Amino acid sequence: MNKAIVATTSLAGCFGCHMSILDIDERILELIEVVEFNKSPIDDIKKFTKKCDIGLIEGGCCNSENVHVLKDFRENCKILIALGECAIMGGLPAMRNGIPIKECLEEAYIGGPTVQQNHQKIVPNDPELPILLDKVYPCHEVVKIDYYLPGCPPRADLIWKALIALVKGEEMDLPYEVIKFD
Amino acid sequence: MMGATVDTILSKYRHDSTRLMDILIDVQDEKSCISDDTVKEIAKGLKISMADVEQTLSFYHFFSKTPTGKYTVYLNDSVVAFMMGREKIAKAFEEAVGCKFGEVTADGLIGLFNTSCIGMNDQEPAAIINNRVFTRLTPFRVKELVKDMKAGKDIDEMYSAKTGDGNNSHELVHSVVNNHIRKEGPILKTDVRQGEIIEKITKMTPEEVIKEIKDSNIRGRGGAGFPTGLKWEFCRRAPGKQKYIFCNADEGEPGTFKDRVILTEKAKLLFEGMTMAGYAVGATQGILYLRYEYKYLQKYLEDVIEKAEKAGWLGKNIGGRKNFEFYIRIQFGAGAYVCGEESALIESAEGKRGEPRDRPPFPVEKGYLECPTVVNNVETLCAAVKIMKYGSEWYKSLGTAESTGTKVLSISGDCFHPGVYEIEWGFTINNILDMVAGFNVQAVQVGGPSGALIAPNEFDRILGYEDLATGGSLIIFNESRNILKDVVLNFTEFFIEESCGSCSTCRILPVVMKDKLVKILNGLGVTRDIDDLLEWGKILKASRCGLGQTAANPITSSINNFRHLYTSLLKTKKDYETGFDLNLAVQEACEATNRIANV
Numbered sequence: 089m090n091k092a093i094v095a096t097t098s099l100a101g102c103f104g105c106h107m108s109i110l111d112i113d114e115r116i117l118e119l120i121e122v123v124e125f126n127k128s129p130i131d132d133i134k135k136f137t138k139k140c141d142i143g144l145i146e147g148g149c150c151n152s153e154n155v156h157v158l159k160d161f162r163e164n165c166k167i168l169i170a171l172g173e174c175a176i177m178g179g180l181p182a183m184r185n186g187i188p189i190k191e192c193l194e195e196a197y198i199g200g201p202t203v204q205q206n207h208q209k210i211v212p213n214d215p216e217l218p219i220l221l222d223k224v225y226p227c228h229e230v231v232k233i234d235y236y237l238p239g240c241p242p243r244a245d246l247i248w249k250a251l252i253a254l255v256k257g258e259e260m261d262l263p264y265e266v267i268k269f270d
Numbered sequence: 271m272m273g274a275t276v277d278t279i280l281s282k283y284r285h286d287s288t289r290l291m292d293i294l295i296d297v298q299d300e301k302s303c304i305s306d307d308t309v310k311e312i313a314k315g316l317k318i319s320m321a322d323v324e325q326t327l328s329f330y331h332f333f334s335k336t337p338t339g340k341y342t343v344y345l346n347d348s349v350v351a352f353m354m355g356r357e358k359i360a361k362a363f364e365e366a367v368g369c370k371f372g373e374v375t376a377d378g379l380i381g382l383f384n385t386s387c388i389g390m391n392d393q394e395p396a397a398i399i400n401n402r403v404f405t406r407l408t409p410f411r412v413k414e415l416v417k418d419m420k421a422g423k424d425i426d427e428m429y430s431a432k433t434g435d436g437n438n439s440h441e442l443v444h445s446v447v448n449n450h451i452r453k454e455g456p457i458l459k460t461d462v463r464q465g466e467i468i469e470k471i472t473k474m475t476p477e478e479v480i481k482e483i484k485d486s487n488i489r490g491r492g493g494a495g496f497p498t499g500l501k502w503e504f505c506r507r508a509p510g511k512q513k514y515i516f517c518n519a520d521e522g523e524p525g526t527f528k529d530r531v532i533l534t535e536k537a538k539l540l541f542e543g544m545t546m547a548g549y550a551v552g553a554t555q556g557i558l559y560l561r562y563e564y565k566y567l568q569k570y571l572e573d574v575i576e577k578a579e580k581a582g583w584l585g586k587n588i589g590g591r592k593n594f595e596f597y598i599r600i601q602f603g604a605g606a607y608v609c610g611e612e613s614a615l616i617e618s619a620e621g622k623r624g625e626p627r628d629r630p631p632f633p634v635e636k637g638y639l640e641c642p643t644v645v646n647n648v649e650t651l652c653a654a655v656k657i658m659k660y661g662s663e664w665y666k667s668l669g670t671a672e673s674t675g676t677k678v679l680s681i682s683g684d685c686f687h688p689g690v691y692e693i694e695w696g697f698t699i700n701n702i703l704d705m706v707a708g709f710n711v712q713a714v715q716v717g718g719p720s721g722a723l724i725a726p727n728e729f730d731r732i733l734g735y736e737d738l739a740t741g742g743s744l745i746i747f748n749e750s751r752n753i754l755k756d757v758v759l760n761f762t763e764f765f766i767e768e769s770c771g772s773c774s775t776c777r778i779l780p781v782v783m784k785d786k787l788v789k790i791l792n793g794l795g796v797t798r799d800i801d802d803l804l805e806w807g808k809i810l811k812a813s814r815c816g817l818g819q820t821a822a823n824p825i826t827s828s829i830n831n832f833r834h835l836y837t838s839l840l841k842t843k844k845d846y847e848t849g850f851d852l853n854l855a856v857q858e859a860c861e862a863t864n865r866i867a868n869v
Binding site: 152177178189212215220221222223225228231232233236240264267269 | 774775814
């Protein structure tokens with residue numbers, strides 16, 4: 089059997105979902121028997137080197153770079169999975185939604201209680217920096233998403249079961265105990 | 271109670287912080303708001319933090335930090351209210367009062383507010399004004415009411431119609447609400463003398479009582495359908511000196527009103543059922559958790575309890591039997607659908623936010639004040655008494671093999687005879703539509719918004735745990751109704767309003783789903799939107815309680831049974847389109863940081 093090719097990325101997330109991928113523990117050895125990782129922080133491949141079967145997306149889109157990465161994933165992956173709260177619904181970063189960006193930036197760089205030494209009151213605007221979006225978008229607002237795996241983070245068992253089911257072409261068996269948040 | 275100060279209210283509840291709900295309700299009734307200063311006073315008096323007071327206060331719909339008016343109008347905004355002409359009523363109120371819903375007049379006289387289903391679906395449009403219910407409102411009647419308010423009339427003098435049937439006309443109820451009992455079955459029938467069952471069970475051991483209930487195969491009538499006898503047995507076996515019996519009278523599922531009728535007509539039966547449950551599990555305390563919407567029944571119910579105590583059917587040495595002790599008190603909620611979930615109900619009764627607990631432990635092991643607790647629906651407890659009178663074999667002869675006994679249904683919507691019907695399990699939807707004279711029926715909502723929307727091709731399905739389980743609400747929609755816009759959208763908004771906010775799934779996804787539904791309604795939908803809605807419905811199952819787990823049901827069940835209503839709104843053949851435009855999305859940030867969009 090050809091190995092399924094998997095890519096992963098963390099957009100506006102905290103890498104918690106990736107930690108949860110690693111939480112499959114020793115099963116990672118079993119996993120690499122059936123999948124091959126391509127672009128992913130797990131193997132540090134920075135750019136797609138081939139078309140992939142499955143793309144796992146952690147986090148929603150908070151800036152222009154997130155959007156480019158997500159669209160790149162959509163182009164290069166047959167199946168795209170929104171992994172975890174932020175990818176599905178925006179999550180914690182989306183708490184800024186509804187607050188004007190100017191206010192957010194002023195709070196972060198000028199007036200906020202933790203700002204110590206920004207005497208010139210500089211708000212970063214180097215052309216190299218990604219540009220913030222007006223709000224944090226869940227992935228499905230930007231590209232078509234095929235599956236959603238809930239949790240903050242999704243349990244390792246959930247990620248494991250979903251990946252194995254996809255690779256083997258089986259129906260996903262996701263009982264309440266596995267998808268439940270608490 | 272007029273003129274009570276915060277101090278006297280605190281004293282009334284012996285400065286017990288677990289009675290915070292009662293304290294806040296009394297303060298709200300007295301002052302028409304709970305201000306910051308009052309919060310401070312309550313916190314000090316109860317020796318808890320202001321945040322503790324604040325979190326309970328902010329959770330419940332009927333508490334307010336700002337004055338809600340000398341006359342506070344809560345107009346029902348459930349689906350059936352709209353079907354019966356709510357919009358005209360709301361407009362009439364706004365015009366006559368001179369302020370919008372959600373506001374209070376400048377002179378502080380009248381406040382207008384929306385509220386979720388108040389359990390009057392068979393007599394809509396209806397409103398609660400200063401704890402009194404006004405049913406079948408017309409624009410003309412609204413003008414009269416507002417005139418009376420402006421003249422400063424006492425709320426009890428504002429009734430013009432005759433008071434309702436049965437105990438609705440009892441001097442302690444004095445309400446225009448009607449029972450509309452259209453079909454009486456074994457539970458609603460009056461055939462038990464007060465104390466009769468207590469005399470019977472005191473000749474039995476608690477184990478024998480539990481066995482009889484278990485043998486009857488009765489399951490909880492609130493909706494979840496847990497076997498009642500088993501629940502009692504678990505609680506009896508759970509270690510703990512003090513145990514509690516709760517009666518869940520927080521029926522908040524839009525379209526349900528049968529418990530209101532049972533409470534009005536069968537209060538003695540209900541209290542006898544609670545006492546019997548107390549005897550069976552070894553509990554001495556019973557608490558009737560009653561939704562605030564039914565506050566107009568308070569005096570009557572308290573009177574029934576008091577009289578039962580005097581007659582020796584409650585209190586110490588019940589029925590003359592030594593050491594058989596059982597007391598009942600009423601605990602009011604303050605407007606929160608989620609408190610119908612048993613662990614949320616317990617949290618609320620302890621004076622906290624009505625957030626469901628994570629389980630295990632289950633309430634039968636660790637419930638109210640950490641003690642083993644049974645929470646039973648009003649109808650379940652009444653049925654238990656009848657089982658004890660006629661025996662489990664009799665009970666099993668009713669209904670179907672898997673669903674024994676009868677069910678009291680609340681039927682409303684497009685039919686000629688809305689009201690309360692007690693039928694045996696096993697009736698088909700068609701049977702019911704014949705009975706209530708439904709006409710041009712397009713769909714039937716079984717089990718309220720958390721249940722299922724059924725299409726005519728499935729009207730031969732039966733009511734029962736094996737097919738269509740229901741807590742008792744049936745709403746009928748005829749062909750003139752726009753199912754997606756008038757029904758599904760309203761139900762989804764209901765879940766958004768009533769989410770406790772604890773699980774992010776339930777707090778956020780219904781909002782995202784509503785946006786998607788609106789997108790489809792606006793003719794901007796694509797096929798992927800429908801698939802996404804179904805996928806998100808699955809994610810909601812990750813929520814902690816039944817509210818979150820069923821919050822997607824209005825949408826998923828209408829997609830499954832009325833998919834054509836969705837697909838007919840899709841204007842394009844495109845599979846995916848959200849209108850996301852990166853250039854537009856970065857515009858605000860570019861302006862804020864003086865950058866050129868180089869995306």
